[in-house]
Amino acid sequence: MSIKENLNNIVKSIPSGVTLVAVSKTKPNSDLEEAYSQGQRIFGENKVQELVGKYESLPKDIEWHMIGHLQSNKVKYIAPFVSLIHGVDSLKLLKEVNKQGRKNERVIPVLLQMHIAEEDTKFGLDKEELNTILTSISDYENVDLKGLMGMATFTDDTAKIEREFNSLKSIFDAVNNQGDLKLETLSMGMSGDYLLAISCGSNMVRVGSSIFGARNYNP
């Protein structure tokens, strides 16, 4: 199937109120243009250099999401234009995003990435680290905390994935119920599990291979 058909099928399967991030990492500009021509405006990339290159060569009304692990020393390259950074997983990185936001005279929207998978290869905060960040979040005026992001364990065990999604949803709800901080966005779900993620409360899904086809490298 073509990108156009894949995209339209996925858009149809997603309830209104859920935002689709088209994950275009490793894919050529022509693939993004095909999705763009169908109306897709939000694209996700996981490498800074590739994100900057695509930003420079593609239409300016695209909203670019940085979905991958981000090193503090690279924030400066995306700070002028990035629409949402999904993977803020340390106070150090948050501080750097704030600093670069200030330099660029803008407020940068971010999600805090939570560690929900059993694998220790995945990045993310635990609840204690989350609470530490939340208590000082108002100090960072050039960061706008929009919500949380998480990645489930890479497994065929649907029950396990569901447990991990539910645990992230309950953290999200707990934050919203405990104070004056209001989180809007819960980013969870990829090609293999986005419908499950939505049923567990996700309102932002990051879908790559089901739109653009399998990738050859860079998973």
Ligand SMILES: *Cc1c(COP(=O)(O)O)cnc(C)c1O
């Ligand atoms: C690559 C990637 C995705 C998309 O994965 P697919 O299985 O191709 O849909 C989603 N989220 C993150 C963080 C990724 O790196």
